[in-house]
Structures are given as C-alpha cells and as structure tokens.
Amino acid sequence: MDSHAINDLKKLLGADAVLHRPEELLLYEYDGSVEVARPNCVVFPRHTKEVVGIVQIANRYQIPMIGRGAGTGLSGGALARQGGVLVVFSRMNRILEIDVENQCAVVQPGVVNADLSVAVAQTGLHFAPDPSSQKASTIGGNVSENSGGPHTLAYGVTTNHVHSLEAVLPTGELVRLGSPALDSPGYDLPGLFVGSEGTLALVTEITVKLTRLPETVKTLLAIFDTVDDATETVVDITARGITPAACEMLDGWTIRAVEAYVHAGFPVDCAAVLLLEVDGLREAAEQHAEEVADVCRLHHAREVRVARDARERDLLWKGRKNAFGAVGRLSPTYYVQDGVIPRTKLPQTLRRINEIGEKYGFEIGNIFHAGDGNLHPIILFDAREEKQFQRAVASADEIIGFCIEMGGSITGEHGVGMEKDRLMPLLFTEDDMNLMRRVRDAYNPVGLLNPGKIFPDTKGCGEIHVRPLPVAGASRA
Amino acid sequence: MNTASATVPSRLADIVGPSNVVADPAQLAAFAIDDKKPSVSVSPQLIAEIVEIVKFARKEKLAIIATGARTKLGIGLPPRQYDIALNMTRLDRLVSYDPGDLTLSAEAGIPLHKLSAILGEHHQFLPLAAPYFDRTTIGGTIASGVDGPLRQLYGTARDYLLGMEFVTGEGVVAKSGGRVVKNVTGYDIHKVMIGALGTLGVITRINFKTFPRLLSSRAFVSTFQTLERACGMRNRVSQSHLAPVTMEIFSPGVANLFSTETASRIAPNSIPENILGGSRWIFTSGFAGNPNALARYENDLRKMAEECGAVDAAVLEGPQLASAFALKREFIPLALSFSSAATILKISVLPRQIAEALTAATREAESRHLPWVVMARGVGMIYFTILAGESSEATKQQVVQASDNILLACAALGGNATIPWCPTAWKNTLRVWGPPRADFAQMLKLKKAFDPDAILSPGRFVGGI
Ligand SMILES: Cc1cc2nc3c(=O)[nH]c(=O)nc-3n(C[C@H](O)[C@H](O)[C@H](O)COP(=O)(O)OP(=O)(O)OC[C@H]3O[C@@H](n4cnc5c(N)ncnc54)[C@H](O)[C@@H]3O)c2cc1C
Numbered sequence: 001m002d003s004h005a006i007n008d009l010k011k012l013l014g015a016d017a018v019l020h021r022p023e024e025l026l027l028y029e030y031d032g033s034v035e036v037a038r039p040n041c042v043v044f045p046r047h048t049k050e051v052v053g054i055v056q057i058a059n060r061y062q063i064p065m066i067g068r069g070a071g072t073g074l075s076g077g078a079l080a081r082q083g084g085v086l087v088v089f090s091r092m093n094r095i096l097e098i099d100v101e102n103q104c105a106v107v108q109p110g111v112v113n114a115d116l117s118v119a120v121a122q123t124g125l126h127f128a129p130d131p132s133s134q135k136a137s138t139i140g141g142n143v144s145e146n147s148g149g150p151h152t153l154a155y156g157v158t159t160n161h162v163h164s165l166e167a168v169l170p171t172g173e174l175v176r177l178g179s180p181a182l183d184s185p186g187y188d189l190p191g192l193f194v195g196s197e198g199t200l201a202l203v204t205e206i207t208v209k210l211t212r213l214p215e216t217v218k219t220l221l222a223i224f225d226t227v228d229d230a231t232e233t234v235v236d237i238t239a240r241g242i243t244p245a246a247c248e249m250l251d252g253w254t255i256r257a258v259e260a261y262v263h264a265g266f267p268v269d270c271a272a273v274l275l276l277e278v279d280g281l282r283e284a285a286e287q288h289a290e291e292v293a294d295v296c297r298l299h300h301a302r303e304v305r306v307a308r309d310a311r312e313r314d315l316l317w318k319g320r321k322n323a324f325g326a327v328g329r330l331s332p333t334y335y336v337q338d339g340v341i342p343r344t345k346l347p348q349t350l351r352r353i354n355e356i357g358e359k360y361g362f363e364i365g366n367i368f369h370a371g372d373g374n375l376h377p378i379i380l381f382d383a384r385e386e387k388q389f390q391r392a393v394a395s396a397d398e399i400i401g402f403c404i405e406m407g408g409s410i411t412g413e414h415g416v417g418m419e420k421d422r423l424m425p426l427l428f429t430e431d432d433m434n435l436m437r438r439v440r441d442a443y444n445p446v447g448l449l450n451p452g453k454i455f456p457d458t459k460g461c462g463e464i465h466v467r468p469l470p471v472a473g474a475s476r477a
Numbered sequence: 478m479n480t481a482s483a484t485v486p487s488r489l490a491d492i493v494g495p496s497n498v499v500a501d502p503a504q505l506a507a508f509a510i511d512d513k514k515p516s517v518s519v520s521p522q523l524i525a526e527i528v529e530i531v532k533f534a535r536k537e538k539l540a541i542i543a544t545g546a547r548t549k550l551g552i553g554l555p556p557r558q559y560d561i562a563l564n565m566t567r568l569d570r571l572v573s574y575d576p577g578d579l580t581l582s583a584e585a586g587i588p589l590h591k592l593s594a595i596l597g598e599h600h601q602f603l604p605l606a607a608p609y610f611d612r613t614t615i616g617g618t619i620a621s622g623v624d625g626p627l628r629q630l631y632g633t634a635r636d637y638l639l640g641m642e643f644v645t646g647e648g649v650v651a652k653s654g655g656r657v658v659k660n661v662t663g664y665d666i667h668k669v670m671i672g673a674l675g676t677l678g679v680i681t682r683i684n685f686k687t688f689p690r691l692l693s694s695r696a697f698v699s700t701f702q703t704l705e706r707a708c709g710m711r712n713r714v715s716q717s718h719l720a721p722v723t724m725e726i727f728s729p730g731v732a733n734l735f736s737t738e739t740a741s742r743i744a745p746n747s748i749p750e751n752i753l754g755g756s757r758w759i760f761t762s763g764f765a766g767n768p769n770a771l772a773r774y775e776n777d778l779r780k781m782a783e784e785c786g787a788v789d790a791a792v793l794e795g796p797q798l799a800s801a802f803a804l805k806r807e808f809i810p811l812a813l814s815f816s817s818a819a820t821i822l823k824i825s826v827l828p829r830q831i832a833e834a835l836t837a838a839t840r841e842a843e844s845r846h847l848p849w850v851v852m853a854r855g856v857g858m859i860y861f862t863i864l865a866g867e868s869s870e871a872t873k874q875q876v877v878q879a880s881d882n883i884l885l886a887c888a889a890l891g892g893n894a895t896i897p898w899c900p901t902a903w904k905n906t907l908r909v910w911g912p913p914r915a916d917f918a919q920m921l922k923l924k925k926a927f928d929p930d931a932i933l934s935p936g937r938f939v940g941g942i
Binding site: 099101102103104145146148152156157159160173175176177178179180181182183184185186187188189191192194195196212214215235238239240241242243280281282283284287340341342343344345369372373374407408409410411412413414415416420424427428429431432433434435436438439440441442443454 | 575576577578579580600601622624632633635636645649650651652653655656657658659660661662663664665666668669671672673677688689690712715718719720766767769770772773823825826827828829856857858891892893895910911914915916917918919920922923925926927938939940
C-alpha cells in the first residue's frame with residue numbers, strides 16, 4: 001500500500017491509531033471463520049468525522065476498506081479479502097443515549113452487545129438480540145450480519161430491533177437512514193442496510209429498540225435417549241403453535257464436550273437435550289412451561305428438569321453459550337455451518353447430517369437454534385492436512401445442499417461473507433444476484449468497501465495485495 | 478390516444494388474451510387514480526406474462542401501475558403518467574403453505590380475507606390486520622405500507638415477511654429472502670418493497686411467517702377527561718409487564734365515525750354509548766391468554782385506569798370485541814367515508830410524544846374551526862383526521878395551513894408526518910409526503926437500480942419518485 005496513504009491516515013488519526021507493520025497485522029488476518037486474509041493497515045477511528053476522513057483517504061488512493069467490530073464473525077466478513085484498510089470500531093464504543101421511556105438507545109457501532117443490556121438492566125429493559133458471542137461481538141457487527149441468537153425465536157433478529165442508522169457511504173457521504181420514530185416515509189433503507197455484511201456503508205451510529213425484560217422466565221432442560229425424539233419434540237412444539245422464547249438443541253457428542261469444559265449439569269449419557277425457555281406474564285409462562293414439558297414427555301423425554309433459580313438457569317445457558325469454546329478444546333479446527341430448514345424437516349435433516357459425517361469419516365456435532373430450524377453442524381477436522389480441509393468443505397457442502405433440497409437456506413445468521421459466496425447460485429438466479437449487485441453498486445459504486453464478499457464475482461476488485469490464503473483453504477479461493 | 482398507443486390493447490391482448498384486456502373508457506374509470514384514467518387495463522395470470530407486459534411498456538415508454546383490490550390507490554401523489562393498469566387479481570394462488578413450519582407463500586393478488594380463511598382452518602393467522610380487510614389483496618397491502626392494530630404485539634409486515642419475488646422496471650424477475658423463518662442470505666430487498674407503492678417493482682409473490690391463533694381475547698376500554706390522562710394510561714401499561722395485543726387511543730367524537738351506516742356494516746354489534754366516550758378520550762387495549770392471564774390483565778388494567786384517572790372502564794368480549802377490533806382496523810375507510818374532503822395525516826413520533834404532537838395538531842385544527850378526529854396507536858403512530866365537510870377553496874386554504882403547521886410541529890419533535898389521504902384537488906398544494914427528507918438522495922439511487930426508466934408508478938411516491 002502506498003506509504004503516502006499510511007502517512008495521511010496517521011496525520012488524520014494519530015500514529016497510535018494506525019497499525020501497518022506486518023507483525024501488528026497478524027491478529028487481523030483472522031476472524032471467527034476458517035478464512036484468512038491480511039489487511040495492509042488497520043485503523044481505529046474515535047468518531048464519525050474520522051471515519052469520513054478515512055473513507056476520503058481510501059478513495060484518494062483507491063484502496064479497499066473493510067469495517068470490523070470484534071472480529072467474531074463466522075463467514076470472513078471482516079477480513080480484507082483484497083487487502084486494504086481495516087477500519088476497527090473498538091474505540092467507537094460509547095452508548096450515546098438511553099431513552100428509557102421510549103425504550104430506545106443510541107449507540108456507537110463498537111459497543112459490545114452485552115454491555116448495552118447490562119447498562120439498561122436496572123431499568124428493566126434489554127437489547128433483545130443475543131448472539132452466543134454477545135459478550136464479545138459488537139452491535140455494529142450484529143447490525144451488519146443481522147445476527148440472531150437463542151431468543152430470536154420469540155424476539156426476532158437484529159433487524160427487528162433497529163430503528164435508524166448513521167453511516168458513511170464508501171463515497172464519503174455521511175447519511176442518516178430512517179428515523180427513531182416508526183414508519184419513516186420512503187424506502188426502508190435501514191431494512192436494506194442491516195444485514196448487508198458491511199458492503200454498503202460503514203455504520204457509525206445505531207438507534208436500537210430496547211425490550212422489556214419478562215416478568216417470569218422458566219428454563220427447562222429436556223433429556224432424550226435418541227436424537228429423533230428430540231427433533232420430533234421440536235416439530236411438535238412448533239406445530240402446536242407453542243412459541244417458546246428459546247428452543248436450543250445439543251446432541252450427545254456436544255454435551256460431552258461442553259460438560260468436560262463448563263460443568264453445566266448436562267447428562268453425559270444421553271443422545272440429545274433441548275434447552276427450552278418460556279417467558280412472559282407469570283400466569284401465562286407457568287402454563288406454557290407445563291405444556292412444553294408435556295410435549296417433551298410425549299416424545300419420550302427421559303427427564304424434564306426445570307431450573308429452580310437464576311443460578312441454575314445461568315448455568316444451563318453458560319453451557320449453551322460456551323459450546324463453541326468447548327468444541328475448540330477438542331479439535332484443532334472446526335467448521336461451523338449455518339444452514340436453515342423448515343422446522344417440519346428437522347428429524348430427517350439431522351439423520352442426514354449423521355450419515356454425511358459417517359460417509360466422510362468426520363465427527364459432526366450439532367448445537368443449534370432448533371426452534372428456528374437454524375442448524376449449526378460443527379465439523380471437526382485437522383487443518384494441518386490440506387486433504388482434510390477439502391473433505392470438510394465437501395461434507396459441509398453436502399449438508400447445505402440437503403438444506404436447500406428441503407426448501408431452506410445457506411445461512412441463517414452468520415452471513416455469506418467470503419465463505420459462502422460460491423454457494424449463492426444455489427439459492428439465487430443470476431438475475432436475483434445482478435439486482436443485488438446493482439443495489440450494492442448504487443451505494444458502493446467503485447466496490448472499495450469490503451470487496452469480494454457475498455457475491456461470487458470479482459467486480460470492483462482492485463489490485464489483489466494479499467492472497468486470501470486460508471489456514472487450509474487455498475483451493476476454495 | 479395517438480396512433481402508437483392505439484395498438485397497445487391489441488399488443489397486450491397478444492400477451493394475455495383479449496378477454497383479459499380492457500380498453501373501454503367507461504370500464505377503465507374503476508382503475509382511475511386521482512381522476513387519472515389509464516388507457517388500458519390488463520390482467521395477467523402468470524409471472525411470465527407480467528415480464529412481457531413490463532418489457533413491452535418499457536419499450537413503448539408507457540407507465541404501469543399495479544393494482545389489487547384498488548382500495549388504496551389514492552395514497553400518495555397523483556401519478557405523473559398512467560398508461561397501463563396492471564390488474565393483479567388473477568394472480569391469486571396460494572403457492573405453498575406448511576402449517577407445521579408456520580410459513581406460507583402466496584401470489585400477490587390473493588385477497589387477505591381469503592388467505593386468512595385458509596390459515597384459520599389450521600388455527601393460524603397473519604397479523605396483517607389491514608384496512609379494507611374484506612377486499613384488499615396481500616400485494617396491495619404490502620405495497621401501500623398500511624399498518625393495523627396488531628402491530629402493538631406483532632410489529633409490521635417487515636417483521637414477518639420472509640421473502641418476495643417481483644418484476645423490476647426492466648422486466649426482470651428477481652427475488653430476495655426465502656421461505657424459512659430465519660435467513661440472512663443476500664440483501665433484504667423485500668424490505669424496501671414494503672410501502673414503496675410499486676415504484677421499485679411489481680410484487681408477484683410474498684412469503685410470510687404465520688402465527689398461531691390467539692387464545693381467547695378481550696378488549697379493555699376506559700375513558701378519560703383529557704388526552705394527557707389517556708396517554709398516561711398508555712405509558713403506565715407500557716411500563717408494566719403486560720404485553721397487550723393492541724393499544725389505541727381515540728379522541729372524543731370518534732363515536733360519530735363509528736355510528737354511521739358504513740360503520741354498522743363493518744361492525745354490526747354496536748358498542749355501548751358510554752364506552753364510546755361522548756366527549757371523552759378513549760383508551761382501548763386488546764389482550765389474550767389463558768383464563769388466569771385474562772383475569773390478571775383485567776385486574777391490572779382496571780387498577781391502572783383508576784390510578785390514571787379514568788372516568789369509567791369496561792371489558793368487551795364476544796361479538797362486541799370483534800366489532801371493536803374491526804372499527805380499529807377500518808378507521809381509515811370510515812374516516813374517508815365520513816366526509817368528502819377528509820384529510821388524514823399520518824404522524825409518527827416517539828411514544829412519549831403522542832400527547833405533545835396531538836396537542837399541537839388539535840390546536841391547529843381548532844383555531845381554524847376544522848372538525849377533527851384521532852386514532853393514535855400506542856407505538857406512536859397517529860392518524861390525525863381533519864373531517865373537512867367540503868372541498869371548497871376556502872376550506873382547502875384552512876387545511877393547508879393547519880397541516881403545514883402540524884408537519885412542522887412533528888418535524889420539530891423529530892417525528893415524521895405525511896398526508897396519505899386527502900382530496901385529489903388538494904394534492905398539488907398539500908405537502909403529501911411531508912417535509913423533504915435527508916435520505917432522499919439514497920432513495921433515488923435505489924429507484925434507479927430497480928426501475929431506471931421510471932415506468933413503475935411514476936410520480937406517486939416520496940419526492941415524486
Ligand atoms: C462463539 C461464537 C458464537 C456465535 N454465536 C452467534 C449467534 O448465536 N448468532 C449469530 O448470529 N452469530 C453468532 N456468531 C457470529 C458473530 O459473533 C456475529 O456475526 C457478530 O454479529 C459479529 O460481530 P463482530 O463485532 O465480531 O463483527 P465482525 O466479525 O468484526 O464483523 C462482521 C461483519 O460486520 C462488518 N462490520 C462490523 N462493524 C461494522 C461497521 N461499524 N460498519 C460496517 N460494517 C461493519 C464487517 O465488515 C463484517 O462484514 C458467533 C460467533 C462466535 C465466535
């Protein structure tokens with residue numbers, strides 16, 4: 001990258017807010033995915049004006065720019081696929097306003113998800129989107145990926161909780177999209193920009209909705225001796241129109257991994273558990289919990305435990321939310337998929353995943369948002385062996401192929417990024433994608449912002465500075 | 478009609494067959510938008526036909542406006558050009574419905590009530606309680622962006638729309654989203670189609686998340702001497718753990734609206750006089766649940782109403798409840814049928830600003846002796862209705878001044894205000910889409926990407942898009 005560009009950035013931000021030496025960049029080659037790509041430089045703006053300045057410099061030198069929150073993304077969204085400036089929002093982490101009465105808040109993009117809920121907890125409110133990464137991931141990242149979480153089932157994903165955005169377009173224009181008051185006249189631009197995976201704008205301020213914490217929460221752990229019983233239970237709960245606040249499934253293999261690490265109290269000898277939560281008014285939640293437990297028993301649950309207090313509940317959730325960490329201890333590398341299927345198709349899909357694992361000789365764990373039909377098969381492999389990586393990808397592709405066959409989708413919450421761009425044609429026609437590309441080009445005309453993401457194309461691709469050489473995935477680039 | 482356009486009907490007949498083309502001016506009156514008649518209407522049954530029609534129109538520089546049940550065509554500015562009415566009512570199939578997954582996909586021309594009946598067989602429903610419920614199509618409902626009383630609990634279409642298929646201004650079939658309840662693949666383009674008045678594309682298919690039908694429900698109604706007290710009740714409820722299904726505030730005078738002949742057809746079971754409030758403000762909130770929950774709601778709401786200074790309170794159920802719900806849903810058609818020059822301002826503010834926005838609005842109307850009536854949703858949407866009796870020049874001036882000031886007052890509060898419904902003759906003077914919007918330039922970019930030649934619904938939308 002042009003050393004003049006680095007100098008300009010230093011002049012704008014101060015030397016302590018610009019990293020460019022190779023050893024400093026190492027950390028930023030990765031995010032939560034299996035992809036790797038190195039930026040040429042990393043910058044840390046403190047406020048919106050600096051972001052505008054960065055974008056102007058990037059335009060002057062025609063270098064790609066990529067937004068980044070905590071880098072927990074699971075599809076390579078925050079990686080500099082074609083090199084360039086990584087704009088890290090960790091210093092823009094202030095909660096600017098909390099309006100308890102109107103139940104909304106204005107935050108900078110670098111605010112960590114859980115920090116907002118903690119900040120408003122005393123007022124009886126919370127920020128409802130709760131990705132399992134919520135203690136690390138930023139609201140800017142959540143907005144860009146339209147992240148979900150265990151409680152998405154009842155509360156909706158990030159987009160359902162965003163009123164308006166301030167953003168810097170890749171051309172340097174500072175824009176405000178939507179309004180804190182509902183139904184802003186005109187096109188629903190926040191609806192378009194949320195979930196655009198950092199390809200339309202750098203988001204600098206977010207007005208979010210805050211949701212009242214429920215009066216009563218009941219957390220249940222249903223224990224099953226077969227995976228089929230667990231999945232049939234989910235099918236039945238859904239069909240009966242009982243919408244729990246959360247309905248998560250962990251299979252036996254994952255449970256054992258979690259127990260060894262977290263000691264959440266999951267029984268290690270079972271085939272699957274469902275972690276179910278119902279909430280709401282006391283009068284409703286109690287009956288609801290009984291209904292849910294009844295359905296579990298109807299499908300041969302060996303036992304249905306109800307958390308007796310907040311401590312027990314937190315422990316169960318700790319087991320769920322730390323599952324990926326637990327898996328990480330068992331295998332040098334794992335590959336998490338994110339396919340979605342209609343809930344009615346859960347049993348056969350889980351059976352199919354199992355068959356695919358056997359076919360390829362991989363251990364595949366399942367820990368996922370069962371109530372939404374959002375699968376997260378975790379394929380364990382050794383990245384040091386190139387062949388293994390290729391086989392892991394092949395098995396993942398087979399799983400995704402099956403999801404699509406079932407009428408589903410390739411990603412429920414992790415995004416397409418640079419990981420699934422090649423799978424887009426499985427869901428969308430060239431015409432569908434061309435229109436989306438046009439929308440991208442409308443706001444990101446030269447393709448300087450986050451190039452090489454979502455769409456299987458090379459348009460807008462500048463000079464490739466760093467080959468996107470993954471841990472073991474050169475074959476996939 | 479010039480010679481080129483004289484051949485339009487026959488060219489369209491080549492695409493859909495002669496029986497699906499109407500060129501008789503008398504019949505075309507039914508498709509008029511703001512007194513502007515199209516030169517032809519065409520009723521396709523297949524998406525491929527729509528593609529052909531749009532491509533043809535583009536080549537001939539003809540403007541197309543898609544129509545459903547034609548109940549909300551008056552929303553927005555008069556079309557700049559209007560050649561072809563694209564009648565979507567034959568595109569009315571249910572494409573798929575998976576009750577076990579609570580998802581469905583339907584063509585845009587299917588009437589909402591028909592879809593509701595199908596869902597009802599499976600004890601499910603769509604929370605799209607839109608006005609003109611008995612006629613409106615789902616495509617028209619989505620494209621016009623109207624809301625309904627169920628948004629209190631369920632949000633709006635953007636919260637339960639899963640995906641969409643549409644035809645762009647270049648005659649390209651495109652889709653976004655999917656059929657599953659959770660999905661982040663590609664851009665959420667279907668969101669920008671909501672409320673876009675067909676300016677980005679012709680909506681052909683819509684995928685929805687469906688919902689289990691509510692357990693038995695009731696409505697709590699209480700009346701208050703002042704607006705502030707009624708709003709106080711709204712605030713009190715929203716600070717509690719109660720999660721009502723609907724929540725509205727009505728102004729005094731709504732009884733007149735609700736006692737017309739039209740109203741009695743929509744809601745045959747009249748609501749007791751004392752509950753309709755006479756000279757008082759009305760707070761009403763629907764709730765649902767098991768018997769214990771119902772009792773809790775009723776108890777808590779009564780207590781809160783008392784604390785907030787309610788004059789009286791009642792709980793509606795059965796046929797009266799259904800009537801009350803229908804009246805809330807049909808507030809707009811009722812207001813429009815009440816007086817020939819009814820003008821409805823759609824105002825959105827933060828929920829705690831409802832009283833302030835309404836005080837400003839009523840002041841403007843009253844100082845000009847303009848009769849008015851209001852429905853405000855608890856989420857901060859206000860339908861401020863000026864019931865002007867006639868569309869004379871003098872009245873127009875009064876309404877223009879009042880609405881201009883109301884628009885300004887709302888902007889000062891950081892809210893939004895538009896005038897979706899008013900007499901056609903006033904549209905060139907009233908600020909139909911409110912003050913200019915800061916994000917307008919970004920909207921234009923979108924329009925260009927979808928409809929570069931501006932042949933879809935030209936001129937009707939924000940800023941004359
Ligand atoms: C253990 C673990 C559990 C997870 N659980 C979940 C889960 O339950 N649900 C779920 O949905 N996801 C989950 N994820 C994925 C990930 O945490 C989410 O995608 C999260 O929202 C990413 O936030 P981040 O701050 O880390 O963003 P990053 O990874 O840094 O960036 C993500 C994307 O956002 C863009 N971006 C970030 N900030 C901005 C900005 N200000 N302006 C423009 N673009 C920006 C980036 O360019 C990139 O495309 C999990 C990840 C891990 C590692």
